Amino acid sequence: MNLNQLIKACKKNNAKAQSDLYQKYKDTLYVLCLKYCRNTEEAEDNLHDTFIEIFKSISKYKGKGSFEGWMKRIAINKAITKYNKGSFSNIVIKDELLSDTSVDAESMQIPLHTILNLIQQLPDQYRLVFNLYELDDYSHKEIASLLSISESTSKSNLHRAKSILKKKLREETTLKTYSNSIA
Numbered sequence: 001m002n003l004n005q006l007i008k009a010c011k012k013n014n015a016k017a018q019s020d021l022y023q024k025y026k027d028t029l030y031v032l033c034l035k036y037c038r039n040t041e042e043a044e045d046n047l048h049d050t051f052i053e054i055f056k057s058i059s060k061y062k063g064k065g066s067f068e069g070w071m072k073r074i075a076i077n078k079a080i081t082k083y084n085k086g087s088f089s090n091i092v093i094k095d096e097l098l099s100d101t102s103v104d105a106e107s108m109q110i111p112l113h114t115i116l117n118l119i120q121q122l123p124d125q126y127r128l129v130f131n132l133y134e135l136d137d138y139s140h141k142e143i144a145s146l147l148s149i150s151e152s153t154s155k156s157n158l159h160r161a162k163s164i165l166k167k168k169l170r171e172e173t174t175l176k177t178y179s180n181s182i183a
Helices: 003-011 015-036 040-060 067-085 112-120 124-135 140-147 151-182
Strands: none
Touching: 003 015, 003 040, 015 040, 015 067, 015 112, 015 124, 040 067, 067 124, 067 140, 112 124, 112 151, 124 140, 124 151, 140 151
């Protein structure tokens, strides 16, 4: 079954087509959910909620634009909705954390799963802004609207997220260099 046939069958609530669609896109959407969630359990919950919403709303998909992009938008919106429902306090970052954030990216050999793990460790506000801006190409204006914050807060959160990530990446490379030197 090609994608258009699969979508049509899903619109008719065909369980086999829904299962096939899930199997086809679960890994792609799971990785996306991991970017926006704090841990694997939260990402799995978000993936579950995303597919429920996809199957509930698939009749609204009119074939304009990428179907995968439409599903990704649902996954991102689900993560943002959960974030907005939570009670997150503002994070205060000490100035010394923001100083000396230079990292030599070329000399770093850090596996993707490690980088993803570091992104997941960011405070919620920073992780969401970082992912939306850097990984999913949203503008600060769009982010501000989605998260109900100002554009300047979005820019500040992005800067702080990058600073934290650079510090953690430096620590990661220092640890890797140290463990390689004693091996």
